[in-house]
Amino acid sequence: MPDTTDADGLTVGQASARLGVTVRALHHWDEIGLAQPSLRTAAGYRLYTAGDLERLHRIVVYRELGLGLDRIRTVLDDMTDDVLGALRAQRAQVAERIDRLQQLGAGLDRMIEAHEGGPLLTDEQQAAIFGPGWDPDGPSRARLRYGDTTQWRQYAERSASRSPEEWQAVADDMADLDRALGGAMDAGIPPGSPEANRLVERHREVFASYFPLTRQMQVCLGRMYEADPGFAAHYDGIRPGLARWFRRIIDAGARAHGIDPDTATWDGGQEERR
Known part of the structure; x- marks a missing residue:
């Protein structure tokens, strides 16, 4: 050329x-x-x-x-x-895109923060919502332990979009469930009964505020509620022996759905969903 x-x-x-x-x-x-x-x-x-x-x-x-x-x-x-009119119209569209991108950026910041630490609440808000016994460092420790799991990602996604008022509603639901569990134990409700099984299903529904909970996963949580000193202290503080009773009604509810509590695994919960 x-x-x-x-x-x-x-x-x-x-x-x-x-x-x-x-x-x-x-x-x-x-x-x-x-x-x-x-x-x-x-x-x-x-x-x-x-x-x-x-x-x-x-x-x-x-x-x-x-x-x-x-x-x-x-x-x-x-x-x-009308060249000037066309440019002004284009400028308005650009301004709209900038606004959307800024909102997207803010949403990404919230998602990053939620993945790193859980609830987007101040220490004061956490104490007011979850009670004076709430440990604000708990979510950070949970992040170190569970941060690479699907459930932590689901928990972070919910945390990123949840307001303090919505967190208060979650805390109220959990407190109501704790009172119902204590009342059922006092009333001598036996594991495997319709009343106990309804409480087990209610626990799954309330817990879904954090992430979806299969019955096999719920069995694993029941084990932890009884074995972990922190969880056991929480439930036994409501009623002595409640941690063990809670695990028993979870296990009985699982059996009613064809799940052997002795062999249930957290990963098995993934299979249950499919």
Whole structure:
């Protein structure tokens, strides 16, 4: 291909480099009649003149502003077109996109924070909602232990979108369930009875505020409620022996659905969902 100067015109490759657009884009604009080179060499190569480059430059500017090619053609060729109005309309659309992106950024910040630490609440809010015995460092420790699990990701997604008022409703539901468990134990409700099984299902429903809980997963939690000193102290503080009784009604409820509590596993809960 012959070497040309600006005075002679620029080849497609040279114009592409000058304007920072692809050769493919220039060929496309040529094909649709948006920007065609005015000259050709003796060998038939396209050459863009200074006037052609000016038009191309304007196309690049309008395209970067977000105008479509058809709208750009109108702006460039229709002398009656309201260019200022078109630019103002495009500016309004850009402002809307900026607002949406800012909202998206804020949402991502909340999601990151929730993945790192759980509830997006201050220490004071946590104490007020979950009670003075609430440990604000608990979610961070849970993150270190469970942060790579599906359930932690589900918990973080819920935490990112939950307001203090919604967390208060979750805490109230859990407190109501604790009172109901204590009352049922006092009343001598036996494991496997309809009343006990309803409490087991209620626990699954309330716990779903954190993440979906299958029956096999619930059995695993029941074991932890009895064996873990912190959980056992919580339930036995409501009623002596409640941690063990709670596990027994969970196990009985699982058996009613064909699940052997002795072999239930957390991963088995994934199979149960399928």
